[in-house]
Every structure is written in C-alpha cells, then in structure tokens.
Amino acid sequence: MNVGFIGTGSMGGMLVEAFIRSGALPPEAITVANRTYAKAERLAARHPGLTAVRSNAEAAAGRDIVFLCVKPLDFKPVIDEIRASVQPEQLIVSITSPVLLAHLEEWLPCRVAKVIPSITNLALGGVTLVIYGSRVEPGQMAMLEGLLSHISQPVRIEEKHTRVASDLSSCGPAFMAFVLERFVDAAVEETGIRREEAERLAVGMLLGTGRLLAGEGLTAGEVIRRVSVPGGITAAALKLLDAELDGVFNRLIRTTHAKFREDLAKVEQAFAVKHGPA
Template identity: 30%
Template sequence: MGKIGFIGYGAMGKMIIHGILESGVLEESEMIITTRTLNKLVDLQESYPGVEIAQDNKSVAKKSSKLFLFVNTGNVKEVLEEIMDHLSVKTNIIYIAAGLTMENVEKVFPGKISKVIPTLTSEVHEGVSLVAHNSQVTLEDAEFVEKIFKSMGEVKIVQEEEFTLGTNLTSSAPAFIAFLMMKFTESALKHDIFTREEAEEMVTETLYGTAKLLQKKDMAFEDVINQVATKGGITEEGLTVLDQGIAPLFDELFSTTLRKYDQLETRLNKEYKK
C-alpha cells in the first residue's frame, strides 16, 4: 500500500493536515506532503519530523495510493494534468474545491474520486464535513475518507447536487453566524454601557451555551425560543423585529449564494471541456 499524499498547504489544507496529525488517525510515516512554496512546511517538519516532505507534485503522486488535493478550485485541473502520468488506476483522489463537480474531475482523471467540503470548525473538532464519492470508489476507500474527517468532527454523506445548499449550512455558516453576531454586538455598543471586549465575551459565551443546549439537551430552535420569550415580554418584542427583517434577508442570502455557486459551476464546465 502506498502513502497518503497531500498537495497544497493553504489555510484549509493546513488545518486538515494538522487535524489529522493531532488526532493520530494517521501515522506521520504514512504521510507525504508538498506545496508550491516549500518553506511553508518548515514548521510542520519540525513538529512532525516523520512526515515526508516531497519536492514536487509528481513525487507525491508516484508514492500515493490516496491523494488529497488542497489546491484552489482554479488549480485542480492544472495539477491533475501535471500528475496524471504518475497516478495509479487504483489511486483515490480526494479534493475540496467547491463548485467543481466530480463529473468534471473525471474528464481529467477517470478513476476513484471523492469530494469533501470541510468546515473551519473542524479545527476544534466540531461541525460537519460534507462528503460524496463517485461510483468507482470502493467501500474501503469511502470508509477511509470518512474516517479521516470523522477524526475532526461529524461527516454527512450527500449527493453531488446537495453540495450547493449544504455548503451554506456547514462550510459557509461559521462566517454567516460570526457576521450576524458581530453586527448584533456593534448595535449594542452604540448604547455606551459595555466595552467591545465585554460585549463580545458575553455574546460569545451565550452563543456557545445556546449551541450546547441545542445539542446536549436535544432541544429544537423553537424550544429555546419558547423558553426564553415569555408572552408579551421584552424578548418577544425583539423577536417580532427580527422576524420582520431576517426572513427576507436570509431568503436573499440563499438566492445570492446559490446563484454564485451556479455561475462558478458553469464557468468550470466550460474550462473542463477544453
């Protein structure tokens, strides 16, 4: 059996690689890694000397039975074309590029392909990674990929067409939630009672506690709302304001992001016809 290869060490790739190493789901000696700028891997090599650092993409491809591509969406085709002659027919390619369908990847590499949309919250071993496999991926291959991402959080198996909406609910959601909480906090600061540090700490702790209630106590969103908002109370008044403004806002958010996803997919379809 070959090594487990990794090409790319950007923000998401770095997070996943460190998550794998910290969890112990793979041994250092099983991993071979390269990236465009090799000096980015100096700290990794110092912390995990058993990891093999390769000089180029082809070297990783030659040695890998499973190969993770952590490169930008626009660079996946270029990298695959570069390493094609060095891949085994049994190699499982795992990539994380949003908007790039497995059908398009198969036009370059007609083999075993898995697509994963990870989430930033995997850094703290929480959240959901979305995973799909093409028809050539064996049960053993699929279980390997799922095991890797389960070491950093939850895994949800989806169909290709479910990635568009699912990405909003998982991978993009931390940014949406953080933005909403930031604006919520900024509005509170206009009343000059708490410092930004105090307000952000209260909101962060409350957000964390709310998430724990939902998960640990198996509560639904409506359960939390009903327990906090008493009839005719202050919270109920605030919820009325939110209901009037938030619902149309989220409708527009989903319309805009799904449209952007379609535009990206259309552009990539044209690129992969060449």
C-alpha cells in the same frame, strides 16, 4: 495509511493540522506539496516527520488518499500534473465544490470523491460533507469516513445539494460569526459595555446554545419558545428581528448559488479541452 495533500493554504493546512491534532494521522503518514514550496516546508518544520515535496506528482504517487486542496481554476493544471502518477486503486479527494465528480472521473484513472470541510473541524467538531464517485469501493468509503470522523461528523450528501449543504456547514460559521460580531458591536455602541466582556458573554451564549441544540436535543424553535415569554423583552426583540430579517437568508442562498454557478462555468471551460498524454 499514508496521505498526500496538494495545497496547504487555508483549508488544506487546516485539515493537516486537525488530523495531526486529533491523532487521526501521525506526521510521518503525511506528504504535502504547495505551489509555494516554502509554505510546505514551514508546515513540515512545525510537525517533525511530515514530508514536504516540491512536485504535486510526488505528493500523489503511492498515497492511499490524496486531498486536492486548490482553488477551482488551479484544478486542471494540478490534474494534468498528477494523472500519470496515480494508480487505479488510489482515492483522490477534492475539497473544491465547483469541481464536479464528473470532471474528476473523466480526467483521472482512479477513484474519486469530494469532501467539503469546515473551519469547525479545526476544533475537532462540525460536519464534513462527503460525496463519492461511481468507482469508490465500500472499503475506501469506510477508510475516508473513519479518517474524517476524528475531526468531524462525516455526512454523505447528493452532489446536487453541495452548494446549499456547504452554505449551512462550511460557510455557516462565517455567517454566524458575522451576526455575533454585529451583535457585540451594537452592545458596545449602545451601552458602553467593555468589548472584552461583551465578547465573552456572546461567545459563551453561542457555545451554550450549540450544546442545547446538539447535546440536549432541543430544536431551534424550542429554544426560541423557552426563552421568549409572551409580551416580554425577548419577544419584542424577536418581533423586530422577524421583520428586519424577512427574506435575508433567501437572498443569501441565492447569492452563494449565483457565485457557485459562475465558478462552475469557469471550471467547465478549463476542463473543456482534449486530453493530453496520460
């Protein structure tokens, strides 16, 4: 398998690093292109055998899978650049949620899919969301999910649920890290405990809680019930949290969906032009 990456920024670079670290892909199987060529060169220097090229078309030509790891408004120019280089049997994979499969299938002559990775993939864990276009064959689905399974648990979803699924799997680590950071801040401010000690305790707690939920099969509700003794300290704190957080996550989801709709409208406008030459 040979794989191309167009865009080596935060998520594109993370995917390359994770695939190599996990052994899913040797550097020799990877070709990368980036708008700033020096970034692609630095990635190649860190992983001898990896090829950095100057054009997106070169990164796409002849690859089994091509990951498009660019921002929503950069998508249309990239597609215009690679259209003539891709062949019908190739699989082009977007990691950008506001770019719809309909956009890709209209403008590209090949098979298309969308995946939403997570920063947790860098630790070879978490979930990667997977959505397929109508032209993707079962063998290509198996190839893509087999690749992703080295760094995550691939989960197929419906495209209409992309945003909320991304909130949980991809944005979720930032939300949970934000809460953890505020928890540590409060512990330091209120008690004077050393920050390094508070962070070590909080991170260990989060890791252990994840293992209870994933490895031991406990639900979140079961963890709450087993930790919280009626009339005890945890129960008093949970009562406070329940009151203070009432509706917060509903508003959070409404906020992410509003931003998604804003980005989608901009993408729709960018794609609302006639086809240029293939």
